[in-house]
Amino acid sequence: MARNNNGGRFVEGFLLGGLLGVVLGILFAPAAGEETRRAISERSERIASQAREMAERTRERTADVLETVKSEVNEAVERFKQFIEEKKRVVEEAMQEGREEAARAREDIEKEVRQALEETG
Numbered sequence: 001m002a003r004n005n006n007g008g009r010f011v012e013g014f015l016l017g018g019l020l021g022v023v024l025g026i027l028f029a030p031a032a033g034e035e036t037r038r039a040i041s042e043r044s045e046r047i048a049s050q051a052r053e054m055a056e057r058t059r060e061r062t063a064d065v066l067e068t069v070k071s072e073v074n075e076a077v078e079r080f081k082q083f084i085e086e087k088k089r090v091v092e093e094a095m096q097e098g099r100e101e102a103a104r105a106r107e108d109i110e111k112e113v114r115q116a117l118e119e120t121g
Contacts, residue, residue, distance in 0.1 A: 011054055018047035 022043050 011051065011058070014054065015047070015051055018043075018050075022047070 022040055025040065025043065
């Protein structure tokens with residue numbers, strides 16, 4: 001199964017874009033120091049909150065996918081067990097039929113040998 005890392009790349013891009021926005025905001029901000037620091041702090045908190053929410057959604061999706069994969073693997077294992085049991089039953093039946101046929105053949109041969117001995121003897 002191929003691994004898809006698009007979610008990780010999206011988060012990296014999102015965080016980098018947020019950081020770039022904060023830096024550009026500082027450079028071009030017409031506001032005074034205290035106001036700028038407060039704005040930077042608020043933006044940073046907002047970006048961190050969004051990153052946490054995104055990480056939580058990713059964890060939930062990953063858990064859902066993992067549960068689905070586990071379920072599908074368990075179902076496949078059960079189907080394989082049933083397949084093996086069926087084949088085992090078929091082989092056992094064939095072996096029993098072979099034993100029975102061999103016993104009949106032996107009886108027929110023994111009967112023919114007895115008859116041949118009686119005719120010659």
